[in-house]
Amino acid sequence: MQQAESLGAYGADIAVHYDRYTAASAMVETADRLNEAEATPQQYLLLVGGLRALARGDHAARSILDSYLLRAMAMSGWAPGLFDCARCGLPGPHSSFVAQLGGMVCRDCAPVGSVRVDGTTADLLQALIAGEWDVVDAAAPAATAASSGLVAAYAQWHLERGIRALEHVLNEPAEESRR
Numbered sequence: 001m002q003q004a005e006s007l008g009a010y011g012a013d014i015a016v017h018y019d020r021y022t023a024a025s026a027m028v029e030t031a032d033r034l035n036e037a038e039a040t041p042q043q044y045l046l047l048v049g050g051l052r053a054l055a056r057g058d059h060a061a062r063s064i065l066d067s068y069l070l071r072a073m074a075m076s077g078w079a080p081g082l083f084d085c086a087r088c089g090l091p092g093p094h095s096s097f098v099a100q101l102g103g104m105v106c107r108d109c110a111p112v113g114s115v116r117v118d119g120t121t122a123d124l125l126q127a128l129i130a131g132e133w134d135v136v137d138a139a140a141p142a143a144t145a146a147s148s149g150l151v152a153a154y155a156q157w158h159l160e161r162g163i164r165a166l167e168h169v170l171n172e173p174a175e176e177s178r179r
């Protein structure tokens with residue numbers, strides 16, 4: 001289908017970089033999963049834009065992937081709550097992220113042992129979904145790694161059946177996000 005063609009158009013520039021290739025694979029697989037329910041031109045354009053950014057090397061491959069995942073899910077009505085508590089609506093900022101509860105949650109809603117998120121990582125998540133690339137590109141590696149882990153966990157949970165190409169992201173340690 002069209003998505004396979006779009007990957008082919010950028011394939012040469014993507015395939016020579018392993019990180020770009022794995023990010024592109026995860027994006028295409030996610031798009032296919034989302035489009036099983038409803039394929040929209042907006043989702044297609046978002047995917048093509050992401051693949052083009054990967055091919056050009058505009059930003060770090062994982063940041064392009066993370067931004068794509070957040071925006072694609074938001075487009076499907078699954079935007080994570082990143083400021084006010086995703087469960088009870090208590091005004092933010094909060095310091096726990098629970099994928100199963102929809103994003104950032106307040107102290108009362110966070111189960112014991114929840115992943116703690118510092119303010120820098122929370123800001124980075126907001127920048128990724130908003131496409132604020134000056135913030136994303138300037139982020140510290142620790143915050144980038146922490147936010148990647150959260151985005152992957154959130155995507156895995158909300159897409160129900162695991163995205164195989166995301167497993168390598170989840171398997172990488174994101175110790176910076178735990179306290």
Ligand SMILES: [Zn+2]
Nearest residue numbers: 085088106109
């Ligand atoms: Zn709450």
